[in-house]
Amino acid sequence: MRIAHDFLSVSAAMASVAACSLLFLTIVQCTRVSHTRRLQLKTIPMILISITLGPLGNVFLGKGMKTVGPVVSGRVHDIIPIVSRVLASGYIWLGISCLLGFFIAHMLLLTWADYSYVQPATSLSYLSISILSYLLLGERISPLRWIGVTVICLGVLLVGRTPPSTTGEPPRA
Amino acid sequence: MRELILFFFIVVAGTGGELCVSRAMKGIGEVHDFSPKSILNFVLQSLRLPWMWLGIGLMSLGFFSLLAILSFQEVSFVVPVSALSYAAGAFGAKAFLGERISQNRWIGIAIVCLGVTIVWWSRK
Numbered sequence: 093m094r095i096a097h098d099f100l101s102v103s104a105a106m107a108s109v110a111a112c113s114l115l116f117l118t119i120v121q122c123t124r125v126s127h128t129r130r131l132q133l134k135t136i137p138m139i140l141i142s143i144t145l146g147p148l149g150n151v152f153l154g155k156g157m158k159t160v161g162p163v164v165s166g167r168v169h170d171i172i173p174i175v176s177r178v179l180a181s182g183y184i185w186l187g188i189s190c191l192l193g194f195f196i197a198h199m200l201l202l203t204w205a206d207y208s209y210v211q212p213a214t215s216l217s218y219l220s221i222s223i224l225s226y227l228l229l230g231e232r233i234s235p236l237r238w239i240g241v242t243v244i245c246l247g248v249l250l251v252g253r254t255p256p257s258t259t260g261e262p263p264r265a
Numbered sequence: 266m267r268e269l270i271l272f273f274f275i276v277v278a279g280t281g282g283e284l285c286v287s288r289a290m291k292g293i294g295e296v297h298d299f300s301p302k303s304i305l306n307f308v309l310q311s312l313r314l315p316w317m318w319l320g321i322g323l324m325s326l327g328f329f330s331l332l333a334i335l336s337f338q339e340v341s342f343v344v345p346v347s348a349l350s351y352a353a354g355a356f357g358a359k360a361f362l363g364e365r366i367s368q369n370r371w372i373g374i375a376i377v378c379l380g381v382t383i384v385w386w387s388r389k
Contacts, residue, residue, distance in 0.1 A: 147344070153332060154340035162337040164267075178332065199311070202287045204295040206364050218345050218380075225341040233341050240383030241341075244348050247376030250369060 131204060138201050139216070145194040147221035151228050152187030159183065218244045271334040272346060279327030280353040284361050285320030291362070292316070345384040351377045 157163075160177045178184055201210045222241050225231045293310055296303075311317050334343050355374050358364040366374075 150331075150335075150344055151340055154335045154343075157332055157336040160336060163333040164337070184332075199286065199290055200296055202290040203293060203307075206358070209370075218348060221344045222341050225339065225344075229340060231339050231341045234387045237341060237345070237384055237387035240380045240385075240387060241345055243380030243383055244345060244377050245380075247351075247373045247378075247380060250373035250376060 135201065135205055138197055139210075141197045142194055142201070143217040143220055145190045145197065147217045147224050149187045149190030149194060150221060151224045152183045152190060154225065154229060156181040156183030156187060216245060216248055218248075268334060268338065271330045272349070274330035275327050275334070275347050276350045276353055278323045278330070279347070280350040280357055282320045282323030282325075282327060283350075283354065284357045285316045285323065287358075287362060289314040289316040289320060339389070342384065342388060346381055348377055348381050 156178070160174060160181060163171075163174055165171075198210070218241050222233055222238065226233055289311055292314060293307065296307060331343070331347070351374050355366050355370065359366050
């Protein structure tokens with residue numbers, strides 16, 4: 093039953109990623125505008141994909157680790173059974189799949205935009221992580237925590253108003 | 266104390282790893298074509314860069330620390346506090362990638378840090 097449920101979730105996640113990618117490709121194809129405008133038009137959908145998949149992955153990891161039980165000791169013979177339980181958890185793999193999708197979107201972003209722009213811009217995910225952990229994990233989020241998360245997002249919005257790339261030609265690695 | 270050590274790994278190793286990956290990505294250059302073939306080519310090309318592997322190693326360390334802390338703390342606490350990597354990221358991007366951080370970005374990063382402090386107060 094749970095496997096069926098996990099399968100459904102994975103399919104839903106993959107379908108939404110496919111839909112987002114299609115939308116993204118259409119936007120890129122339809123656009124014949126200036127360099128900066130074109131950069132923004134492909135940057136924003138990619139950021140949207142990132143801020144959905146990343147938090148979803150973390151929520152599944154949280155769910156998986158809560159079923160594994162608290163990791164309180166760093167000793168090797170305590171860690172081994174925990175690692176095997178982690179690897180056997182469907183939620184962990186579901187979380188890892190979401191984070192992998194997030195990672196690919198993130199890498200693509202980093203090929204054309206500054207790291208110090210991408211990292212804060214994708215941090216809108218702090219708002220979506222709070223909403224998702226409230227909805228999916230039933231965590232009680234205190235007003236203080238909502239204020240903190242909102243302040244983080246305000247910081248993010250300010251950073252997002254700066255230009256995507258400042259270095260011009262990419263440096264050689 | 267245990268939380269502080271794990272957060273240190275999440276923030277420092279995680280951000281260090283991302284900086285290495287960014288360095289590798291900038292070496293490849295901007296991606297223009299999104300056909301499956303060129304994306305596969307892009308992934309294979311990135312796996313040939315040493316910076317990529319160093320980045321993956323550091324990010325793995327950060328990831329396992331994240332798993333450990335998630336086993337006893339709430340997701341809505343851990344993830345916002347890990348936003349401290351913004352400050353680490355800005356300093357790293359300036360020193361290591363030569364990005365120019367404008368005044369507005371610094372102000373934004375300072376506000377993010379303030380938010381993290383508030384979330385830390387909400388710790389149970």
